[in-house]
Amino acid sequence: MGSLDGKSVVVTGGNSGIGKAIVLAMAAEGASVVVDWVAHEDQTEQLLQQVRDAGGKAVGVEADISKADDLHRMMQKAVDEFGRLDVLVNNAGIETRQSLLDTTEEDYDKVMAINMKSAFFASQAAAKRFIDQGDGGLILNISSVHEDWPMPGNIAYCVSKGGMRMLTRTAGVELGPHGVRMVNIAPGAVDTPINESTTSNKDKLGKLQDAIPLRKLAKPDDIADVVVFLASGRSSYMTSTTVVVDGGIMQGSVGL
Template sequence: MLLQGKTIVVTGGNSGIGEQICLAAAAEGANIVIDYVAHPEATDALIKKIEDAGGKAVGVDADITKAADLQTMVQTAVDTFGRLDVLVNNAGMEDRKSLLEETEEGYDRLMAVNMKSAFFATQHAAKQFIAQGDGGLVLNISSVHEDWPMPGNIAYCVSKGGMRMLARTGGVELGAHGIRIVNIAPGAVDTPINTATTTDPEKLKQLDAAIPLGRLAKPEEIADVVVFLASGKAGYMTATTVTIDGGITQGSVGL
């Protein structure tokens, strides 16, 4: 098993990409800490699914927009499984507003969920990694929009651009401690965040046509990349981004 004995925290872990990361990592032997802020029943169901398959998992109700809750999240991993090996900053949101439409309240909320949470979760995880003394890994579920404009969704793009520099600057700062930070940048993925597109046949047809591989990614395909990066088989990678987008950023203008 690729992740035997490793403890992995996944923010926003009870749905979408996060859920598939939890399942894939558990199947490879990892101990899973599932962070969530809503739908505890979904977390309970996911834990049962993991445990029924022979894995280990625990849920933690932590508001990722609050640094103190993020510390609790990290401590839950340590208290339950003895250590932390990998943090996956997966939780995110978008609000599909342009520069002229965005509100202060909307901007602050989006940046807290997408950027502030990743920043302070990384900080708390890094301190734990340093205390353990044998390095660690932070994986950020970013987006192709950390580098690729998406008109009409500007705050989301700004938050992912910030995550890009979190990986690059943080990776440089923490390299001496054996701590790595790698971003994973999906393109269009078939998750609830894209429901408005996937439930509209015309919009879905337009999006599929813009992707060289002709379809959205499955959440499981993103999870597979997480497992690979967490396995140690990419141990020389840090301060960079792995793009998994079906070629969309090479094959079309921004959508």
């Protein structure tokens, strides 16, 4: 018996990196998973097959989460396929690695639409569904240590994740009386495609590892394990807050 048996889950950006690990971990614990994707259909099909080969349930939905219509279609997919929605994981995200002085309006809008606006309106749609269903629900946001910790040269990303922090703190309070919970997970550095420019450069990778008290990047599974815990019945008094999963990097010092 899995800790997520019978739960219907939507994971945005579910075919890569952290999202993929979340899909596999939740399905292995018995959840039925809707895997949202916008790129790499082949990768998505392989992932869906991997879940089914292991005896799990997963379906794909092609949805650009920066568009409200796509968000509604994505959520409806869970209801059509699995009869209800129990957990939304707002995972998809991008970064542009630009400073305040370099960021164009177009880049700013793109980061905010994919990282922040999508989480806002997906959470709204999921919360309405949860309230109609009448027995609570859970929204998990994959934010970042940069919801709270400046990263010079990646400012739009930090602003979007900071917004996600306040979304969770505020919406968690608004939705608590309905039994709907909202929690952020703030990873530090995780070995996924989003970090390829660092992990493929030996010097940059060494410096990053030295700055992490545990001396290694997280694996996507390290984040997925926390998602499974939060989605299980064992976190039922947690809401409106952030769980940091960062190997200690936010507390790190240069030690001089």
